[in-house]
Amino acid sequence: MCSRCYSYNALFRYSGSYLFTAIERAGAVTRPLECVAVYVHIPFCRTRCHYCAFYLETGFSPRVLRETLSAIIAEAGEWMRRLGYPRIRTVYIGGGTPSVIPPDQLEVFLTQLFKTLGLAMHEEAPEMPGTVPDDTRTPAPEEVTIEANPESVTDMFLDALQRTGVDRISLGVQSLCDRDLALLGRRSDASTAREAIRCLERSWHGRWSADLIVGTPGQDTDDLSTQIDELSDRGVEHLSLYGLTVEPHTALEQAVRRRSLRMPDRETHETLWIAARQSAVRRGFRQYEVSNFALPGAESQHNRVYWRLDPYLGLGPGAVSTLPCTVSGRPRALRLTAGSVFSYQSIHRGTLTHEIELLDNVSFLFEHFMNGLRTAEGVSMERIAKRFGIDSALLCTHLRRYWRGYSQRDRRADPSRTLRLRDGAREIVDSYLAELLGTLEKWGAAQRLELSWPAPSHRDESCRFAGVGAVERTR
Amino acid sequence: MEHDTIRNFCIIAHIDHGKSTLADRFIQRARLVAERDWRDQVLDTMDIERERGITIKSQAVSLPFDSSDGRRYHLNLVDTPGHVDFSYEVSRAISSSEGALLLIDASQGVEAQTLSNMYLALDHELEIIPVINKIDLPSADITNVLEQIEHDLGLPADSAVQVSAKTGQGVDELLEAIVQRIPPPSGDRSAPLKGLIFDSNYDPYRGVIVHVRVIEGTLRARQRLRVWSNGAVYDAEEIGRFRVGHEIVGELYAGDVGYIIAGIKNIAEIRVGDTITDDRRPTDAPMPGFRQVKPVVFSSIYPVDADEYDELARAMEKLTLNDASLVYEKDNSAALGFGFKCGFLGLLHLEVVQERLEREWQLNIVLTAPSVRYRLRLRDGSEVEIDTPHDFPDPAQVLEAWEPYIRASIMTPDDYLGNVISLCVEKRGVQKSMHYLDKKRIEVVYEMPLAEVLYDFYDKLKSCSRGYASFDYEIGDYHPTRLAKLDILVNGKPVDALAQLVFRDNAESRARIICRKLRDEIPRHQFKIPLQGSISGTIIARETIPALRKDVTAKCYGGDITRKRKLLEKQKEGKKRMKMVGDVELPQSAFLSALKGKEE
Ligand SMILES: Nc1nc2c(ncn2[C@@H]2O[C@H](COP(=O)(O)OP(=O)(O)O)[C@@H](O)[C@H]2O)c(=O)[nH]1
Numbered sequence A: 001m002c003s004r005c006y007s008y009n010a011l012f013r014y015s016g017s018y019l020f021t022a023i024e025r026a027g028a029v030t031r032p033l034e035c036v037a038v039y040v041h042i043p044f045c046r047t048r049c050h051y052c053a054f055y056l057e058t059g060f061s062p063r064v065l066r067e068t069l070s071a072i073i074a075e076a077g078e079w080m081r082r083l084g085y086p087r088i089r090t091v092y093i094g095g096g097t098p099s100v101i102p103p104d105q106l107e108v109f110l111t112q113l114f115k116t117l118g119l120a121m122h123e124e125a126p127e128m129p130g131t132v133p134d135d136t137r138t139p140a141p142e143e144v145t146i147e148a149n150p151e152s153v154t155d156m157f158l159d160a161l162q163r164t165g166v167d168r169i170s171l172g173v174q175s176l177c178d179r180d181l182a183l184l185g186r187r188s189d190a191s192t193a194r195e196a197i198r199c200l201e202r203s204w205h206g207r208w209s210a211d212l213i214v215g216t217p218g219q220d221t222d223d224l225s226t227q228i229d230e231l232s233d234r235g236v237e238h239l240s241l242y243g244l245t246v247e248p249h250t251a252l253e254q255a256v257r258r259r260s261l262r263m264p265d266r267e268t269h270e271t272l273w274i275a276a277r278q279s280a281v282r283r284g285f286r287q288y289e290v291s292n293f294a295l296p297g298a299e300s301q302h303n304r305v306y307w308r309l310d311p312y313l314g315l316g317p318g319a320v321s322t323l324p325c326t327v328s329g330r331p332r333a334l335r336l337t338a339g340s341v342f343s344y345q346s347i348h349r350g351t352l353t354h355e356i357e358l359l360d361n362v363s364f365l366f367e368h369f370m371n372g373l374r375t376a377e378g379v380s381m382e383r384i385a386k387r388f389g390i391d392s393a394l395l396c397t398h399l400r401r402y403w404r405g406y407s408q409r410d411r412r413a414d415p416s417r418t419l420r421l422r423d424g425a426r427e428i429v430d431s432y433l434a435e436l437l438g439t440l441e442k443w444g445a446a447q448r449l450e451l452s453w454p455a456p457s458h459r460d461e462s463c464r465f466a467g468v469g470a471v472e473r474t475r
Numbered sequence B: 001m002e003h004d005t006i007r008n009f010c011i012i013a014h015i016d017h018g019k020s021t022l023a024d025r026f027i028q029r030a031r032l033v034a035e036r037d038w039r040d041q042v043l044d045t046m047d048i049e050r051e052r053g054i055t056i057k058s059q060a061v062s063l064p065f066d067s068s069d070g071r072r073y074h075l076n077l078v079d080t081p082g083h084v085d086f087s088y089e090v091s092r093a094i095s096s097s098e099g100a101l102l103l104i105d106a107s108q109g110v111e112a113q114t115l116s117n118m119y120l121a122l123d124h125e126l127e128i129i130p131v132i133n134k135i136d137l138p139s140a141d142i143t144n145v146l147e148q149i150e151h152d153l154g155l156p157a158d159s160a161v162q163v164s165a166k167t168g169q170g171v172d173e174l175l176e177a178i179v180q181r182i183p184p185p186s187g188d189r190s191a192p193l194k195g196l197i198f199d200s201n202y203d204p205y206r207g208v209i210v211h212v213r214v215i216e217g218t219l220r221a222r223q224r225l226r227v228w229s230n231g232a233v234y235d236a237e238e239i240g241r242f243r244v245g246h247e248i249v250g251e252l253y254a255g256d257v258g259y260i261i262a263g264i265k266n267i268a269e270i271r272v273g274d275t276i277t278d279d280r281r282p283t284d285a286p287m288p289g290f291r292q293v294k295p296v297v298f299s300s301i302y303p304v305d306a307d308e309y310d311e312l313a314r315a316m317e318k319l320t321l322n323d324a325s326l327v328y329e330k331d332n333s334a335a336l337g338f339g340f341k342c343g344f345l346g347l348l349h350l351e352v353v354q355e356r357l358e359r360e361w362q363l364n365i366v367l368t369a370p371s372v373r374y375r376l377r378l379r380d381g382s383e384v385e386i387d388t389p390h391d392f393p394d395p396a397q398v399l400e401a402w403e404p405y406i407r408a409s410i411m412t413p414d415d416y417l418g419n420v421i422s423l424c425v426e427k428r429g430v431q432k433s434m435h436y437l438d439k440k441r442i443e444v445v446y447e448m449p450l451a452e453v454l455y456d457f458y459d460k461l462k463s464c465s466r467g468y469a470s471f472d473y474e475i476g477d478y479h480p481t482r483l484a485k486l487d488i489l490v491n492g493k494p495v496d497a498l499a500q501l502v503f504r505d506n507a508e509s510r511a512r513i514i515c516r517k518l519r520d521e522i523p524r525h526q527f528k529i530p531l532q533g534s535i536s537g538t539i540i541a542r543e544t545i546p547a548l549r550k551d552v553t554a555k556c557y558g559g560d561i562t563r564k565r566k567l568l569e570k571q572k573e574g575k576k577r578m579k580m581v582g583d584v585e586l587p588q589s590a591f592l593s594a595l596k597g598k599e600e
């Protein structure tokens, strides 16, 4: 088990001024925001799953937990001040395993956090189905999600969440098959997951989503459809399907290297994936993004922020932010990536470093396609044109000429308004993207991209939740 | 200079037995090299050779040595290349010497190459001094090597000198032995000039530097010289001896080894083994044994990035300045664009050229499958020679075909004899002889097609003998064969750069291997890609690359974006190196792997 106490020291310092000093040194000035989405990284798990390469700590002490949580709150406060107390659109508390925090402590933490973020959870939140937030600032977020692992879902836990205003749970089911769970190094078996689901049925008023892993060694298509059917029968509204990948420095990698485990080959993996997708679709789920499936209206609002590349703020030691800033007076996109996000190997003794990346405009433009083409809503040309100060017709013509993948576009969408891949083609988007990148780089070099992101007024599209999956609650 | 104080000698050694190290030691002893320009192995000039441990371009050096008899001697070391591909050049260096050091690694013993080069030296009546090297090694088995010297080489064991080129132990004794046992050169200084060209190299400022051994007569500066084989005439601008650099002298006499600079621009005019003489008073007979080294292995080289063609052209030109045995001409492939068809002395020569292009010139290149030169007799009675699949005529027109054979000599511990024999049989070899060298080791001689050796012979020989067998060959005659052109079709389109000339009976298995390898190397596309091997339109092997159904990494959230973008940036760079065949993108690795015989 990994328990390197030294990184805790780092944790206490990260909310200090070092990050902001570093941003300044990079020549960037963050600016006040109208609204933002917040991700909170709770870097603790009881044990490390065999496939997991995230930055996290196991074997943490109560003191470390306490100090980390208060560091996160301090960081939240500092950011809120610097960003001019923006409205919080969505909150996502992930990890790690946020549910390792004892319920009473969790409740205190969340209450403090939400307060710091300026959220008035139970007050004037518009709870009318189908309403869209109007012009007046509302402190109520559209969605507050927390990740939980089955073994920590208890009535007490759910009650604590409900008191603080969390309204969505992402349950780390991963599989309903004991063999898979053991092989993945999960801490609980299928009966624990079923018990957790029963508990949700009993005591949870919000929505919930389940994670499932596709492509485990030995899995077959029936396994997947049975599991999806079962989850669907239990009322899950949202599914996240993940293809199992072998990450470096994981127990899984070692097992594969030692040949004690054989990963499915590429074709089997694809077959499993497609079968899983079909099962979900058969049960009425819509694949609104490559790995996300939702019943109508149950789409995750938070994830859409990422895919549309609206500003988001990451709090906690392994979080990533993408925020607007100015460099010598010109608007740019700033990405802050904690040095420890991707591999728990990379944490350095005593220092928690952030990679400060000032995205060049072409890369940022490309990211809009990279993310947007994964979604069913596609890429809005109008939005892009506005954000980058370009003529959308020009960009369309250009893309049409160079992008071979255009032939896979969804022909029902008017290409001058939306670029969208047709169903089934989104799964092979990467093979187009590499080429699209080259095209955009060439084209972008000759263009003057003027970033205006987000648009100055809070009436800007980036603060609005119209369209697919508007806040329509079915309770 | 008194000729009885001159000794001309060469070193014969199997790769890695320590020739370069010993040469260094000599030079150090002679204090010829100032501390400051000491380089590890002065004789090798090209990095790549240093790394591979072979000396391809020979260079000569002259060492002053104060013998115990109180006289100063001049020991001319004629360095020779050390690999089978260059055996002709070895033989020329041998012709320039009166003696040879036969260097044997005390822990390895006698190898096939040692043996064949020793026969060469014996043919030229050289005095041979067996030298056991690396006696400092704990694994040195001197008794065994002494026995091999007696038994395998037929030389008296007590004539062997024991040294460590590394520590310098025994080197003085060796230098004394050179003085005592190798005869001084003889030759009539007043006879008409007869010089043997044993090497040449190119200097960007001075032009070609010709390395000669004066056999008879006297070579003078400003003399008008004639090259025997082509009658070309040059004025000697400068002559001299080899030191660590060059030392200018006015005259070189019979028995001397030295160099000539004569404003020669083209290295191809100066051929190893040719004779040089006085234009006004020519010798009546040239040195025997001259033959033009002919390329026996052919392959076309293409830049991966078509924009690098000009750079490749420049590189080829530069390479041939120093390497007269490399020949090339322009070539053009539908799949790979413009490139060069090249002729090499052997597979190693090919690899050396490939590495130099990649390393020294930083070029990304693709090579087509190496081929030998076949002879065909056609229905209309004409005879043609072909060395690329592109030139293969309509099979219906071919009456008969011949391919070049080699005489391969393989030495192996008897434990592996069975494996070696079955490998040779698989490679269509015909056994010519077999005899025990000692109680444990056997030499077998096979005649086999050169084309088979090009394919995967080395690798298989090494693996079937656990690395113990050693191999040497000389080019032999042409033998009848059954030749076919194997086409490889990707998505229904033949890819010219993947076509090969093959022995008909091997075609099926070869085609299957290539298709299988391509299947593993070609990324999947949005459509299904058939891969086929065909002969005269008949499909003989088939594989399919299924269509791509999913290539996205399954999740992409806020934290994954940068990483994902970087991944795609890498992919984009990779795409630049792809070759388009119809709608299919072929990576460089597909060409490379398909042409390698080895199946991993
Ligand atoms: N221990 C030991 N190693 C040696 C000796 N002579 C050469 N070597 C090593 O053997 C390897 C091959 O030597 P090298 O001179 O490059 O061989 P070449 O290929 O015949 O020129 C090198 O690693 C040398 O350092 C020796 O006398 N003793």
Ligand code: SF4
Binding pocket: A044, A045, A047, A048, A049, A052, A053, A054, A056, A095, A096, A097, A149, A172
């Ligand atoms: S997979 Fe999730 S639960 Fe498992 S160790 Fe990683 S972060 Fe923790």
